[in-house]
Amino acid sequence: MVNLWLTDKLLGFPNHSDTILPKVLIQDNAQPETWHHYQDWCADSDPKRQYYLVGNELTTQPKNSSIQTYVDDGAATFLKGDRDEHAWTRAIMADHSTYATNRLQYKSQPLDHELYIDGNPILTVQIASSTDHGLLSAMLVDYGQAKRLLANPSIIERTGLKLGYNWQSEDLKEFQLTPKTSAYKLITKGHINLQNRASLRFNQTVTPDHFYTVHFELQPTHYHLLKNHQIGLILYSTDMGMTLRSSEVIHYQIDLADCRLEIPYRR
Numbered sequence: 001m002v003n004l005w006l007t008d009k010l011l012g013f014p015n016h017s018d019t020i021l022p023k024v025l026i027q028d029n030a031q032p033e034t035w036h037h038y039q040d041w042c043a044d045s046d047p048k049r050q051y052y053l054v055g056n057e058l059t060t061q062p063k064n065s066s067i068q069t070y071v072d073d074g075a076a077t078f079l080k081g082d083r084d085e086h087a088w089t090r091a092i093m094a095d096h097s098t099y100a101t102n103r104l105q106y107k108s109q110p111l112d113h114e115l116y117i118d119g120n121p122i123l124t125v126q127i128a129s130s131t132d133h134g135l136l137s138a139m140l141v142d143y144g145q146a147k148r149l150l151a152n153p154s155i156i157e158r159t160g161l162k163l164g165y166n167w168q169s170e171d172l173k174e175f176q177l178t179p180k181t182s183a184y185k186l187i188t189k190g191h192i193n194l195q196n197r198a199s200l201r202f203n204q205t206v207t208p209d210h211f212y213t214v215h216f217e218l219q220p221t222h223y224h225l226l227k228n229h230q231i232g233l234i235l236y237s238t239d240m241g242m243t244l245r246s247s248e249v250i251h252y253q254i255d256l257a258d259c260r261l262e263i264p265y266r267r
Contacts, residue, residue: 001025029149030224032176038266042119042220046264051108051231053259058108058233065256072135072237073249074102085241093141093184093234103236104254107143115225118266120217121188125235126258128211130251134194135237136214140187140263144229147177148185184232190218191243211255222266233261 001021008017022037051058054065077098078088092099123138153173160172195203197214206212225231235254238246 026222027175028224030146030226032149033174036222041222042264046118046266048262048264051233051261051263053106053233053254053256053261056104056106058106058231058261062260065259068104068254068256069252070104070236070254071101071249071251072246074099074236075238075240075245075247078240079245083240088240089186092236093139093186093232095183099236102238103234106233106235108231110144110228110230111225112227114227116266117187117221117223117225117263119222119264120220121264122215122217122262123190123233124213124215124258124260124262126211126213126255127194128209128253128255129194129206131208131248132206134206134250134252135191135243136194136252137189137191137236137239137243138218139189139232139234139236140218141232141234142185142187142223142225142229143183143232144226145181145183146226146229147179147181149175150178187223188219188221189239189242190216191239192216209253211253211258213258231263 004015004017005021007013008015022039024038024041026036026038026041028034028036049060051060052062052065054063074092088099091097092103095105097103117140121140125136125138127134127136152175154176155171156174157172159169161170163170192214194206194212194214197212198204237250237252238244
């Protein structure tokens with residue numbers, strides 16, 4: 001594919017690479033050595049499904065809900081430990097978490113068929129901070145026992161890629177599944193400062209214990225969800241890998257009646 005495109009664009013040989021090559025090529029996250037060809041990605045025409053936060057569930061039916069709370073004081077625990085941000089990410093997603101008081105966790109019902117998330121999940125949350133500033137972070141999580149792709153590619157064949165120039169070659173690599181199953185995997189995440197809830201360029205006042213509506217996109221993704229898996233949402237504040245690790249203790253309130261999650265799916 002690379003040689004075809006470079007031959008066309010750099011050498012000027014008319015090999016019709018624009019029509020031969022797919023516009024979008026995405027590796028499947030649930031099946032090794034599987035690639036999907038698409039005409040677009042993150043398209044506005046993708047169908048979107050609304051989820052509401054009820055109790056500890058993600059549901060497609062809005063219901064009367066209450067106010068839930070969590071406290072952002074997990075940095076002290078993290079800094080006293082091994083300071084491994086990947087271990088922290090796994091811990092905050094776990095059902096029985098060391099950081100259970102630092103987050104709110106919601107799960108959908110098990111899926112009755114597989115789905116492909118395609119684009120930016122959008123989160124709307126009604127939130128109050130105990131001080132004059134604050135931060136909201138969110139993780140979208142795939143819950144369900146499965147073998148998942150390793151973090152790094154494995155060598156399939158030594159010198160398996162014949163690149164051509166100077167007779168050089170490269171190892172052929174692919175992402176392979178883990179030998180053991182795991183219970184969950186991060187899909188995507190996002191963050192927003194309460195004082196920048198309308199614009200990143202301008203600060204707005206945050207009155208302690210006053211509820212504000214924040215509306216923001218999580219990072220775009222293309223993710224294959226398997227049948228019987230559950231979609232999870234984690235609400236928290238300090239992200240040990242992505243944000244400042246503040247030593248300040250802040251209490252947050254979430255009004256579930258005014259919270260929703262919109263997820264785009266590929267048809």
